[in-house]
Amino acid sequence: MGIFKRLWAALDERLGLAPLVEFARHKEVPRHRYSWAYYFGGLTLFFLGVQVVTGILLLLYYRPTAEAAFESVQFIVTRVPFGWLVRSIHSWSANLMILSAFAHMFSVYLLGAYAKPRELTWWSGFALLLLAMGFGFSGYLLPWNELSFFATRIGTDIAGKTPLVGGWLLRFLRGGDDVTGATLTRFFGFHVALLPMITSALLALHLLLIQKQGMHVPEKLAPEAKSRPPIPFVPNFALREATVWLGGLALLAVLAAFFPWELGVKADPFAPAPAGIKPEWYFLFMFETLKLLPPHVLGIEGELVGLALFTFGGLVWFLVPLLDRGSERGKRSPLFLLLGWLVLAYLVSFTALSLAGVFQ
């Protein structure tokens, strides 16, 4: 018996791993015209893995204080061997991860995969997307440059508009009344400890639920899926997914080599905010909508109305497995399908128009 077989036998004897192998051996992925949508979740996971690895490497040199943060990132990208590559990949991968997560969420929504019995998977995925955006928001400040400083000030200002708890929330996020070194330290804590801890737990639950419930097949595609042989998860689907991951890796390499992430100018809290401050692209739809709202709507502050609408919209999106009552019987409401397309059109159009400078 070879050394690997003996090692496996020892582990199996102690941990009972054989059922897991058996499960993987029998796991299958349905084959139909929208099977490609199954790759987005795995791709998001791949980018998350890249984030973890590059994030740990950055941690070796990064210093989370207002005095040293910018200089430490500058040191990473100029002096540390391949530091520029690690930092660029970390930044690009963060953006691609959120893009991939959005694609995953909309494919799940539009194919109706949120329906019973997958409510918990939908809810945990929704929370994971919010956490990913939280990662983006907290990580954006860490280089302590001019753009990130003022974008964080605007972002936390918006959070401070929340009724009743706004003032408390603002001070909790900032660690004081304004964005300072205390905010940076706090955001660093969120970024490398609090958010990863919650994300790990939720991600484990999310993956466990997917394994438990298997891949969802839309009702309309069930005949097609039945007529075609499913894809064995191991090794066929795993190999296909690995090919997609390699595509993601190649994209990251090209972006990092040709468009290294900019460092900008060190933040100066006493300088006036430069013109054209914008948040990261995945917050643009919200940012531009709030800007378009009139100062007052029915006597209530416009931004407050906007925040209330976004909260309500988010709640509807979150509760869609319960609201779309026909979905559990495989009969999705056309209204919710239309809602999904409208939300997608709104997000894409507002983000694209903002990036094109139409709202300026």
Place this chain on the structure above:
Amino acid sequence: MIPRAVLALACLAVAATGLAAPRPGTVGPPGKAAVDTCLDCHRSLDETRLSQPAEQAATDIHRLQGITCAGCHGGDPRAEDPEAAMNPALGFVGAIAPTAVPALCSSCHSDPSFMLRYAPNIPTDQAAQYATSRHGLALAKGDTRVATCTSCHGAHGVLPADDARSPVYPSRIVATCGRCHADAALMRAYGISGNEVADYQQSVHYAALTQKNDLSAPTCNDCHGSHGATPPGVSSVSNVCGTCHLTQRELFDLSPHKEAFASIEQPACETCHGNHAVHTPDDTWIGVGKDQVCGNCHVADDPGGQVAAQLAARLTGANSAIAATRERVARAERAGMLMDEALVQLEEAHQALVLARNQVHAAALAPLARETGSVLAAAAKADRLAQAAEDEIRFRRTGLAVSLVVILLAAVALLLKTRSLER
């Protein structure tokens, strides 16, 4: 020897001071706005000539400091009856004649003990200075078209000179002087062209004053004087310009041009830079060619012309080195490289170039060559950093190409394996 006209005006001022000193009851306590019946009546008069002064008095520094109309015009500011208020027996003089204005103003403004109560930090020699000015000298000869105190400061509604609304605030001086000095017809009588204001408005000084809001930039009074306004003579031009341009003046004083210019009665700075239309200097000015300033006195073959050619060559070389390196650094920046260190070196090169340009005033090759040497050294350092960045970009692109090949091969291998499994 003091000119007779100055003596006459000084005597007039001293005499007027005694005659026009504010009488008791016409001046209130400092810091408390004056209340007088003149304003109450004059505000309601239909004739603008009479009502406007009362309106303007609302913001007048004198009224706000407790000085009534009677402080200048005489009369009784407390009387309700117009006849009593404007009683000549109480010193009422009505409108002040232009020739009497300097003496009237100086009756307070030349009195240090009086001014101490209101503005202890402003000078009290304005009348003495005015008496020596072109304006004062002409007024003493009876020319009432020349500027007096009120021409610049206003008569009623006088604002402190540091109030941005005041006509003598730095950014408004040009317009104030220009009311007369931009009038070519009026200026012809005094042998002045009248285009000085238009020339100044094209200058680097005016641009600094109006575009950068740099209040330290010189305007009319900074070179000509305020109350003692007079054109700087040939021998004093370098003193005037040197007030701000200290280094250039020191270098010029050491240069052979100092004595040469004096011997042919050429003003120092003005000969090359002009007077009112002082443009941003350019390295291309140096030389004996067409539109080059050295050519006004030198030819290519004389020693001065040869030095000028060498100065120009050094500066051209320094400029070219900076421009070429800046372009190379910018290219690396556009490729995403962080070029902070190279930019610092370029800034050092630029600083050295500024010093080299200064050395042009010494009209000597050695000091300028020393500075242009510093320019070339700093530019070379920046260039080496740009070279290193270009090497790094090549390394990255090569690394990327190798990585992509490896990734592509791996992906193809996976696809082939998947296909063979599913066949």
